[in-house]
Amino acid sequence: MTVDLHDFVATVEDYPEPGVSFRDISPLMGDGAAYKQAVDAIADFAKDLNVDLIAGPESRGFIVGSPLAYAMNIGFVPARKGGKLPREAVSASYTLEYGGINELEIHKDAIRPGQRVLIVDDLLATGGTINATREIIEKLGGVVAGVAFIIELESLQGREKIMKAGEVPFLALMEY
């Protein structure tokens, strides 16, 4: 039995800015069946991509990526906000959707050259965090095996921005 994942998305109007409809997947994560279904659907997409590692940007990417890594019996690599990792790290910066610049970092020893990494996040907006994560993975000699999201906000054209950095397999479980 499958559920309709749309039923587990809370839409918050005028957040974080007037005119914006924020898509909140906390209800999906909070429901065992919906959460498992979403993770398993991404695992199914990933099964032929020869994935060695899952990477996800801090912090909602952790909630999507770490159960996926568990389900696929592979490791999880967090892309953390700048300044939080205790050991030598590689970083990349990106422009925030609502203004400002942020930095993401991955431990230098987390990815070996040639390893194939699937990048996941809860929601694809403008693609800034994903391209920064990709930049770090590629700096470390890794290969982006694909990208997967629970939600894609189509009008923001994040998918196009990702593909501009190089075509990769793409999955979004829901589009808004």
Next chain:
Amino acid sequence: MTVDLHDFVATVEDYPEPGVSFRDISPLMGDGAAYKQAVDAIADFAKDLNVDLIAGPESRGFIVGSPLAYAMNIGFVPARKGGKLPREAVSASYTLEYGGINELEIHKDAIRPGQRVLIVDDLLATGGTINATREIIEKLGGVVAGVAFIIELESLQGREKIMKAGEVPFLALMEY
């Protein structure tokens, strides 16, 4: 075949302060077998605790708690740093290990009265984040079914601090 989880802990001396040995579990998360073994050991501890939901504090608690929720086929509830949740939330504050005060928040609709919640995190230090998470769960009418960690720093007596707020089943996979 099991691995020795201690082999997947990186110790960083004098971080974040001189004299402190920081225990970093990124190598454990980055290794499929070690990660699965750790999550499964917590799931085994939890199996008789009648757990309805897993809760974990932002953000390393997400990397322990969300695969555990997946493995147990139940939902995951993030306790987020203050000001990040889009909908009505309940909060509690705690003193940081290295100075300052932080706030954690959980969505009001994430836990129903009577639900049994297991709190997990990567590392138990002074117990501040765990007791704040517990405070929120109890404000929402939930019951703390237990607490589980990958690492416990015994000398900081976090376990005693947790038990002072009420005895609960306790698990730490490694002690330092």
